[in-house]
Amino acid sequence: MVYSIRFSEDEQAAIEQYALMYGIKISEVIRKATMEMIEYKMDIQTFKDTMERFDNNLVTCSREDVGKELGFL
Numbered sequence: 001m002v003y004s005i006r007f008s009e010d011e012q013a014a015i016e017q018y019a020l021m022y023g024i025k026i027s028e029v030i031r032k033a034t035m036e037m038i039e040y041k042m043d044i045q046t047f048k049d050t051m052e053r054f055d056n057n058l059v060t061c062s063r064e065d066v067g068k069e070l071g072f073l
Helices: 009-022 026-056 063-070
Strands: none
Touching: 009 026
16 A cells, blocks of 8 residues: 655655665665564553453462462472
8 A cells, every 4th residue: 555645855755764774775774663662552552451350360379378379398
């Protein structure tokens, strides 16, 4: 699929410099940046969801109880 994206002159220059510095195509810079942003946002949401489930189902055990459960005590 093809998309058209408009960048300011400064943004375009930064993208071009980055691509030149790393020897990759501009399209690859944009693709990688987009995918990293999506993955980051999804990781943050997964973390938030996990912490909410943890907070809502918090169970605590003493060190002794854990040791007995694992057969250390």
